[in-house]
Amino acid sequence: MKKKIVISVCAIIIIAVGLFFACQKSGLINPAKNRTSGATAGKIDAVSYRMKLDLDVNAKSLTEEVKMEIKNDTSEPVDEVIIRDMTPSIHAYNKQYYDNDTQTSAIIGITSNEQPLAYSSKQESVVRVKLNEALKPHETTTITVDMKTDIPDRQDRFGYVKRKDGYIFALSFCFPYLADNKNSEWILHPYFDDGESRSYDIADYDIEIHHPKGYAVIATGTEETNDGVTRITAHNARDMAIVVSNMMQKDTFEVKGITINNYYLDSQYTATYRKLTELVIKDAIQVYTDTVGAYPYEELDVAPLLFGFGFGGMEYPGLVMTNATSFYDGTLMDAWSLSDGLSHEIGHQWFYAAVGNDEYAEGWIDEGFTTYLERQLFGLYDGDAQHYLLEIDDMAPSVEERIAALDELMQTARQDYKKMYLNTSPDRYTKDQSYGEIEYEESYLFLQELRIAMGDDTFNAFLKDLYDRYDLKEADSDAVIALIREYDNSKTVNEILRFYFK
Numbered sequence: 451m452k453k454k455i456v457i458s459v460c461a462i463i464i465i466a467v468g469l470f471f472a473c474q475k476s477g478l479i480n481p482a483k484n485r486t487s488g489a490t491a492g493k494i495d496a497v498s499y500r501m502k503l504d505l506d507v508n509a510k511s512l513t514e515e516v517k518m519e520i521k522n523d524t525s526e527p528v529d530e531v532i533i534r535d536m537t538p539s540i541h542a543y544n545k546q547y548y549d550n551d552t553q554t555s556a557i558i559g560i561t562s563n564e565q566p567l568a569y570s571s572k573q574e575s576v577v578r579v580k581l582n583e584a585l586k587p588h589e590t591t592t593i594t595v596d597m598k599t600d601i602p603d604r605q606d607r608f609g610y611v612k613r614k615d616g617y618i619f620a621l622s623f624c625f626p627y628l629a630d631n632k633n634s635e636w637i638l639h640p641y642f643d644d645g646e647s648r649s650y651d652i653a654d655y656d657i658e659i660h661h662p663k664g665y666a667v668i669a670t671g672t673e674e675t676n677d678g679v680t681r682i683t684a685h686n687a688r689d690m691a692i693v694v695s696n697m698m699q700k701d702t703f704e705v706k707g708i709t710i711n712n713y714y715l716d717s718q719y720t721a722t723y724r725k726l727t728e729l730v731i732k733d734a735i736q737v738y739t740d741t742v743g744a745y746p747y748e749e750l751d752v753a754p755l756l757f758g759f760g761f762g763g764m765e766y767p768g769l770v771m772t773n774a775t776s777f778y779d780g781t782l783m784d785a786w787s788l789s790d791g792l793s794h795e796i797g798h799q800w801f802y803a804a805v806g807n808d809e810y811a812e813g814w815i816d817e818g819f820t821t822y823l824e825r826q827l828f829g830l831y832d833g834d835a836q837h838y839l840l841e842i843d844d845m846a847p848s849v850e851e852r853i854a855a856l857d858e859l860m861q862t863a864r865q866d867y868k869k870m871y872l873n874t875s876p877d878r879y880t881k882d883q884s885y886g887e888i889e890y891e892e893s894y895l896f897l898q899e900l901r902i903a904m905g906d907d908t909f910n911a912f913l914k915d916l917y918d919r920y921d922l923k924e925a926d927s928d929a930v931i932a933l934i935r936e937y938d939n940s941k942t943v944n945e946i947l948r949f950y951f952k
């Protein structure tokens with residue numbers, strides 16, 4: 451996601467504008483491969499993706515062979531499936547906003563059992579594939595998509611940057627996937643550059659990527675590199691992201707049994723970057739685990755990207771992209787933004803990666819709970835990360851100042867968000883609404899009001915229960931509201947629900 455934050459601290463109003471991409475989550479006692487993912491009854495399910503990828507760093511292109519294992523968990527035969535390939539939409543977006551008009555991508559062919567399948571794409575990024583034989587209920591088939599895409603010259607979730615000491619390639623949003631579907635309806639949200647419109651379906655991944663020797667490959671799941679070929683495996687993941695770079699080194703350490711690979715770039719601020727990120731990772735995982743539950747995977751990779759000034763990071767299962775721009779490209783390192791942003795993206799491992807939701811239609815769920823984790827749990831935790839941040843950044847607020855700023859936000863919540871309902875997708879915004887207001891700010895205020903009304907003990911019990919029940923499943927607004935009412939069905943809580951939901 452990308453977002454803007456406004457934090458006012460006591461008499462001084464400090465406006466921090468940050469564009470965050472989105473978020474992720476993590477785990478420990480309960481590694482994802484030993485857990486059961488959500489019930490799939492009623493849907494056409496992508497069980498696994500096997501990919502062969504070839505990254506051409508000179509041509510800035512990616513060749514992909516993607517084999518999708520698809521299971522029909524509906525009660526009717528299926529003779530057509532929909533594949534999403536977001537690369538044409540990303541190229542079109544970059545052409546419009548970044549004057550980047552030379553990028554192309556193309557599907558070369560779609561096959562099953564080596565027989566070609568007919569496909570058509572009348573709508574951007576939506577590819578309808580006709581199966582040669584109907585897929586009967588409970589049966590599985592594999593289809594192979596061959597494609598090739600240019601990699602945009604833009605440091606974003608799909609794109610690359612070149613610096614004097616090398617390249618960073620971010621490969622995500624560029625792999626074709628089976629469209630999400632529910633009760634025989636395909637969900638066809640458009641590409642959404644301000645936030646996410648990804649698939650939330652859980653699948654296993656087995657990937658072989660070819661790249662130049664000497665490049666680090668950082669990915670969702672675990673990676674093993676030999677001689678310019680990296681094998682990536684991931685279990686129970688909602689998405690796959692791969693960062694390939696010859697500019698990165700790493701620190702490896704353990705937090706609560708989870709292996710952390712913390713990558714960094716070489717600059718005048720490297721020592722500070724390494725220390726701050728390590729402390730933030732340790733404290734964030736500690737407080738989220740204690741309050742919400744175990745991190746869902748065995749490994750967490752943190753990769754520094756150069757998204758530009760004012761932007762935040764991005765979450766994937768088991769992988770977080772931080773924005774290291776001010777530490778690498780800048781002369782003024784913005785430690786406060788890095789600390790808040792990284793704690794946010796780590797929080798997404800709990801809400802996004804473990805508890806899934808439709809990030810486009812109901813982005814308030816993953817962004818709201820994650821913002822709550824960032825501000826209320828990590829932000830108010832008086833630990834080593836907080837202490838170090840205050841040492842190195844004069845602008846950063848103390849815990850007392852953070853509490854005062856959050857209280858101030860609460861004062862005007864009811865005026866600011868009248869008739870702006872959390873369960874509103876971006877295509878239904880009124881013209882004065884922008885992405886971020888509802889998904890981050892209002893949803894956070896909703897959860898604060900709820901916590902105050904329910905009391906900390908009941909609210910924390912609800913939070914843990916939400917995490918347990920929807921671990922590797924998907925929660926929607928109705929499910930979250932129903933669970934809230936199981937814990938507190940008082941008049942006060944119902945009034946809060948009526949204010950924030952339509």
Ligand SMILES: [Zn+2]
Binds near residue numbers: 471472
């Ligand atoms: Zn987020």
